[in-house]
Amino acid sequence: MFQRWRRIGGAAVLLAIVVTMAYAQAPRSRTTRVRPKEFSRDEVERVFFDDVFEVLVGERPTLRGSAAGSTAATGTGPNPSSAPASSDAPAETAPSGAGWSQVISATTIEDEIKLLKRLVDQSVTTPGEFKGRGYLECRQHFSIAAMLFGIIQEYDGEVRWKESAAQARDVFARSAANAKVGTTPVFNEAKLRKTDLEDLINGARLVASKPPPAENDWANIADRGPLMRRLEQALDGNIKQFVSNEHEFVSNSEKLIHEAEIVAAISVVLTQAGMEDGDDETYAEYARQMQSAAQGVVEGIKKNDYDFSRKNVGAIDQACSVCHESYRG
Numbered sequence: 001m002f003q004r005w006r007r008i009g010g011a012a013v014l015l016a017i018v019v020t021m022a023y024a025q026a027p028r029s030r031t032t033r034v035r036p037k038e039f040s041r042d043e044v045e046r047v048f049f050d051d052v053f054e055v056l057v058g059e060r061p062t063l064r065g066s067a068a069g070s071t072a073a074t075g076t077g078p079n080p081s082s083a084p085a086s087s088d089a090p091a092e093t094a095p096s097g098a099g100w101s102q103v104i105s106a107t108t109i110e111d112e113i114k115l116l117k118r119l120v121d122q123s124v125t126t127p128g129e130f131k132g133r134g135y136l137e138c139r140q141h142f143s144i145a146a147m148l149f150g151i152i153q154e155y156d157g158e159v160r161w162k163e164s165a166a167q168a169r170d171v172f173a174r175s176a177a178n179a180k181v182g183t184t185p186v187f188n189e190a191k192l193r194k195t196d197l198e199d200l201i202n203g204a205r206l207v208a209s210k211p212p213p214a215e216n217d218w219a220n221i222a223d224r225g226p227l228m229r230r231l232e233q234a235l236d237g238n239i240k241q242f243v244s245n246e247h248e249f250v251s252n253s254e255k256l257i258h259e260a261e262i263v264a265a266i267s268v269v270l271t272q273a274g275m276e277d278g279d280d281e282t283y284a285e286y287a288r289q290m291q292s293a294a295q296g297v298v299e300g301i302k303k304n305d306y307d308f309s310r311k312n313v314g315a316i317d318q319a320c321s322v323c324h325e326s327y328r329g
Contacts, residue, residue, distance in 0.1 A: 099157070100154055100268075101155065101156050103268055103295070104151065104262070104265040105257075106155070108257070108258050108262065109148055109151065109152065109155075110159070110160050112148060113145065113161075113200070114201060116144060116145050116148075116197065117194075117198065117201055119141050120138060120141050120142075120190070123137040123138050124138065124193075127184060127187050130182050130187045130190065131182035131187070132182070134187075135181060136179070136182075138176075138190050138193075139179035140176075140229055140230065142176035142179060142193060143172075143173075143176040143222055143223055144226065145172040145176075145197070146169050146221050146222060147221060147227065147266070147269055148265075149161065149164075149165045149169035150216045150221045150222070150269075152165040152169075153165040153166050153214070153216055154216060163205055164200060164205045164206040166211075166212040166213065167206040167208040168196065168206055169216070169221060170212050171196065172196075173221045175192075176223065176226065177223070216272075218269060218273065218274050218275055219273075219274025219275060222275070224275065224276045224277075227270065231263060231266055231320065234259040234262050238255065238259045239256060239263070239316070240317070242255060242259070243256070243306070243309055243313045246306045249301075249306045249310075250306075253301050256297065256309070257297075257301055260298050261298065263290065263316060264291045267287045267290040267291035267294065268287075268291055270283075270287045271283075271284045271288070283323065283326075286322060287319075290320065292315075293312040293315035294312070294316055296312030296315070297309045297316070299312075300312060
């Protein structure tokens with residue numbers, strides 16, 4: 001029995017070897033492939049250059065400079081902005097025609113107005129509190145609100161409250177001008193503005209007895225003193241803290257963008273026609289430097305470049321310090 005199974009196993013192995021050899025020797029089909037096209041030298045020279053730099057005209061572009069220049073912007077007035085401060089790239093003038101949307105985002109405008117609503121709620125409580133400190137706080141809050149609604153009136157993009165912007169601009173500017181004293185009439189007017197902010201945020205529209213002027217009269221919209229105080233709050237109270245180290249920079253990036261865009265917007269407004277010292281070229285240059293540096297802070301955040309943002313914060317601080325030596329408001 002064992003010999004029988006041994007003979008059967010040997011025959012099976014032999015059969016497998018024969019089948020394998022036959023398969024290996026069988027002819028296989030080949031896939032027909034298209035031969036690559038061969039181009040003559042004349043055809044190649046019509047498309048490609050031996051040395052591209054022999055035919056290019058002008059200087060090669062600086063990529064870093066172009067990127068920096070793309071974020072710089074101007075306001076609606078005559079305020080061309082330099083590119084954000086950089087140790088590697090020279091300052092460049094932003095292209096003309098840039099609008100408010102390149103200076104301050106619709107999100108920052110909306111968030112600042114909501115913040116103002118909370119601040120006004122705290123300042124407009126009782127006549128006694130208002131007379132002590134509330135009226136001074138409201139003067140600043142209403143001034144910033146008037147400025148923001150003026151920006152909304154000119155804004156070149158989608159933003160809330162456009163239909164009520166001109167009316168809101170004028171009533172808040174008037175209330176800011178009246179809030180130099182803490183009298184009962186001023187307190188009652190402040191309560192009206194408190195209600196206006198609440199209504200606007202809740203989606204209501206402000207109705208004017210007659211159509212307000214479409215064009216902004218910046219001299220009657222924003223007073224320099226309250227704007228400067230908001231600048232100091234942004235820089236000393238927030239921005240410097242947010243770039244004190246990389247952890248703060250990352251943790252507060254959204255807040256830093258908000259404050260930097262507020263600085264950039266105020267910088268533009270300060271040089272609008274009719275603003276105090278707005279026609280002084282030295283003063284205007286300080287404002288442009290501040291705007292450019294503020295936009296550099298935002299650029300650094302978007303690139304996650306802590307050192308770049310911190311350097312531009314230093315440029316804002318320097319522009320403010322030098323300007324304050326000669327101008328106060």
